[in-house]
Amino acid sequence: MARTWTKLAAGVVAIAVAGVAVGIAVTKPQRQPADHWANLGAPDLANGEKVFWAGGCVSCHADPSAEGDALKIMSGGRALKTPFGTFHVPNISPDKHAGIGGWTLAQFGDAMTRGVGDDGEHLYPSFPYGSYARLTPKDINDLYSYLKTLPPSSNVALPHELSFPFNMRIALGGWKMLYLTDAPRVQLGSADEKVKRGQYLVEGPGHCGECHTPRDALGGFQKDKWLAGGPDPEGKGSIPNITPGSKKVGSWSEDDIANYLESGFTPDFDSVGGSMVDVQKNIAHLPKGDLQAIAAYLKSVPAR
Amino acid sequence: MKSKVVIAAAIALCLGAGVAGMASAAGEPQVVRQGLMKKVGGSLGALSAIAKGTKPYDAATVKASLSAISESAKAFPEQFPAGSETGFETSAAPAIWQNMADFKARAAKLGSDADAILASMPADQAGVAQAIEKLGADCSACHQTYRLKR
Helix, strand or coil: CHHHHHHHHHHHHHHHHHHHHHHHHHCCCCCCCHHHHCCCCCCCHHHHHHHHHHHCHHHHHCCCCCCHHHHHCCCCCCEEEECCEEEECCCCCCCCCCCCCCCCHHHHHHHHHHCECCCCCECCCCCCHHHHCCCCHHHHHHHHHHHCCCCCCCCCCCCCEECCCCCCHHHHHHHHHHHCCCCCCCCCCCCCHHHHHHHHHHHCCCCCHHHHCCECCCCCECHHHCCCCEECCCCCCEECCCCCCCCCHHHCCHHHHHHHHHHCECCCCCECCCCHHHHHHHHCCCCHHHHHHHHHHHHHCCCC | CHHHHHHHHHHHHHHHHHHHHHHHHHHCHHHHHHHHHHHHHHHHHHHHHHHHCCCCCCHHHHHHHHHHHHHHHHHHHHHCCCCCCCCCCCCECCHHHHCHHHHHHHHHHHHHHHHHHHHHCCCCHHHHHHHHHHHHHHHHHHHHHHECCC
């Protein structure tokens, strides 16, 4: 009898170990195939700068007090306080030791689109690779090359301070299985080129949904509430609904939205506020056509 | 007959109280400061119409708008007494009361910037556009920290 129990217990343990092993194998960090980054040709630095501003790299990776040219020093160091703990934003300047100056295009691209770090580890989705996953290899290459032209910084950012179980990077594999996708966030009826460009900018580099879409208990987007806004996870107040169903933004015309992104003024001359101030300053660097494209897309998404 | 008078008097009293209630809401700092911001917004709107060329340049409009912004900015920081942190749909951030000196300095900067622009008086459409850029930066710099997202 005792032997039967021992066998059973051993069997249970074996199955559990096998389950964990399969779980880890299935959820291990997945890089892009190497040929994903092949044949991209010479980088277009002007386009790289556009992707840089659309992506809002500055908002997190520059020193919080930086202005003017200093905004382009990607020293990291800013602390992001979240319910999971404090994330310390890394240095992504071209410094060979403190920054990412030693990274290959594939390493950079895997971080951007697959959330995989240079040691092959899972990155936390506080870095919005869930949106950047939509970037084209060309845009990644142009951005990679543009970042290399920026001034290096020797600042060494602190490691993240997260509580258990959020400090277990291995668990991020499960999160990615649930939520990481490069599929469109919404299916649009319109095949208009302008709307498509807007979709790319909003869902990809602009990562607008990271704040404007409410999340579930595990930190994934609530799919049926794309861009519907909600309480501000950083503290008091709320983040506006920016779909056509919004009482406020829903009543704005395409021109109103484009003008807001360019000037920072709402149609009734209220000004941009909160963390949107930096977002607007970044996005205002884009050509007017791109701002119009963003506006056209926001007018096309389902009303929430 | 007498009861009719009583009813009429009661109605009159209620109406009076209602009006008095509205008057007191209008005097609340939360409501006053919202009104001041609306005035600044309206003035910027008038300037913007000129900057965009939808309205022709008009010196009187420019002067009146800049003066209204200057006056509103100066009256604004006085409307944040203790006890006005919440209520009347305010979107004032608690940070105002934690950094009152900085908050007041930012409001003062909007006022002095408006005064400086008034002193050199924008003479054309391009000048008005420059003025808006300068004043708009003051708006967003303050709203970044001191206004809650709503």
